[in-house]
Amino acid sequence: MLDLKFVRENIAVVEEALRKRRSSFSLEGFVALDKARRSLLVEVEGMRAERNAASEEIGRLRREKKDASELMERMKTFSIRLKEAEGELPEIERRMEEFLLSVPNMPDPAVPDGAGEEDNAVARTWGTPRTFSFPVKDHVDLGAALDILDFDRAAKIAGGRFCLSKGAGALLERALINFMLDVHTREHGYLEVLPPFMANSASFLGTGQLPKFEEDLFRVAGTDYFLVPTAEVPVTNIVRDEILPASVLPLKMTAYTPCFRAEAGSYGKDTRGMIRQHQFNKVELVKICRPEESAEELEKLTADAEEILRRLGLPYRVVTLCTGDIGFSSAKTYDIEVWVPSQGRYREISSCSTFTDFQARRAKIRFREGPSGKTRLAHTLNGSGLAVGRTVVAILENFQREDGTIDVPEVLHPYMGGLARIAKR
Template identity: 55%
Template sequence: MLDLKFVRKSPETVKDALRKRNMDLDLDAFQAIDAKRREYLQEVEDLKSRRNEVSKQIGQRKKNGEDAEDLIQAMGEAAERIKELDALAKEAEAEVQDWMLSLPNIPDTSVPDGEDDADNEELRTWGALPTFSFLPKEHWELGVQLSGLDFERAAKLTGSRFAVYWGWAAKLERALAQFMLDIQTTEHDYTEVMPPVIVNSQTMRGTGQLPKFEEDLFKLEGWEYYLIPTAEVPLTNLHAGEVLDEQDLPRGYAAFTPCFRSEAGSYGKDTKGLIRQHQFNKVELVRFAHPDHSFEELENLLGHAETVLKRLELPYRVVTLCGGDIGFSAVKTYDLEVWLPGQDTYREISSCSNCGDFQARRAGIRFKRAGAKKAEFLHTLNGSGLAVGRTLVAVLENYQQEDGSVAIPEALKPYMGGLERITPKN
């Protein structure tokens, strides 16, 4: 959430941010509502002040034995008007709050202009793209042929965009998650957390999923509970309403959880395979940073996610998201895109974002500088470290062999019980 005082004082900056995001929000309408709310509140204050004066006048008249009926009647009318104005102000306040919750974060000046992902800027690449003496297959074909991925039985159990993992596939998914967690917790000082995957609406609002993205969420019928779309939601809100000490920053949390997304608006996209599932697993990284150092922490976070791809020797590129593609809560975002030879393209496998104080303001997460009397909002960051299913996709496609088998990356062999190669019998 943006600072209301900032929105009032710098409307042109907010309008420029909306233009950069290619968002159409009538900020003038918001300003009109906010001005009306303040008018109501000011009138209430004026009436209360007048009421106090009249109350003294009534007391003086009664003391002098004079009639005060006209003043008493005026007091009653003022009380009714105050009641009416309080209701109007409350209604306007709710509208202001709704508006504030709908306003996205202000992109950093380093974020490039652009309309969509086609305008994202490639920052760098890593690793040589693999070459094959045969036409490489897509992961879903490999997974089915090797008897590891079963989409037909998943459709029978639930519906489309779900998968059953058999044997080696289930083991590989588990191995990848363990591999990622070990790197982040032993090398990059993240504390591992196992949070609930069902959260309340306030927790969803804290990170910006509500109210804007409700159609993308799975809500439990009859409850104000939601299945998490990412562990960013519970991890960030672990410190909702708290004040941390400056010396506690930065701090990082890592969690391996299932994630649930309705994929609203993605009809017809990536209908085959694991790229766009309703349920998938992810290792999420969340960092709480000092405002003076959050962009340094963004680079650190990006490097932590890159480490996983480098250890797996998977070629990838880093792109800076443009204004039209950046997330609702983000100030700046880098995407990691892994190379998928079966699709002959790079695909997103991680987004690493600095959210500034946007989420901290919504969730009430503060810190206190050493010697300071007043607490202030800290900065939050998040990134996938990585999306486990998509990493499995990348391993299958990049390590496929001409005979239809898939080699195990060297770094994963200890996690796969020494298995060298995936064949149907695995």
């Protein structure tokens, strides 16, 4: 959430940020509420001054043994109206804050201006996409032939956009999760946490999914619980409503969770295979840091996610999202995109973002320098380290052989009982 005072004093600046985001969101409602608030403040302050003057006059009349009953009666009615007006102020301010919950974050000045995906800027690439001497198969056909991915039975069990992994397919997913967590905890310095896979509405409000994006979530009927679409939600909210000692910053956490997404706006997109599913596994990276450190921490977080792809030997590129493509809560985002041979293009496998103090203000995540220092809002960051299902896709397709078998990346051999090649059982 943006700072109310900042928005009030910088309407034109916020409107320009909305324009850069190609957002149709209007601040007219906020401006109208602020105008009503200012008008009410003037009225309240005037009434308070009049009340104080009347109190002095009543005191003077009493001291002079004169009748003050008429003025006192008039002031009773006056006090009722003053109390009503004073009671209206908190309600207007509540509505203003509620309005701000639907206003997106301000893009960082370094974010390239653009309307959408086509205007994103490639920051760097790593590795060279492999040239195949045989017709490339996609992960769906490879997985079916090897009997490690079963989309038909998954559809029987749950419907579309689900996958049943089995045998070496299930082992590969588990190996990737453990490999990612080991690298991030043992080498990158993250604390592993295993959070709940459901969270309440206050948590979703804190990270920005609510109230605006409820249609993208799976809600448990009759409860205040939602299934998590990303570990960002429960992990960031670990420190919601807390004041952290500055000595623990940057706080770095990583978590594996299954993720659940309704994909409400994705009808007809990526309907084949594991690219876009209602349920998928992901290892998430979350950071809480000082404001002055967040730019550097974003670079480090992105590098941590990239390291997984490098060790797996998967070609990828890093893209800086433009103003029209960054997420609602994000100030700056790098997408890491892995090469998918069957599609002949790079596909997102991680999204690494800094949210500045946008989430921290909503979730009241603060820190203090020393026992008597001033309390400040922290900055929050997160990114995928990585999306496991899409990593499976990339491994199957990039390391396929002409006979349909798959070479397992060497770093995964210890996690797969020494298995170096996936073949049909």
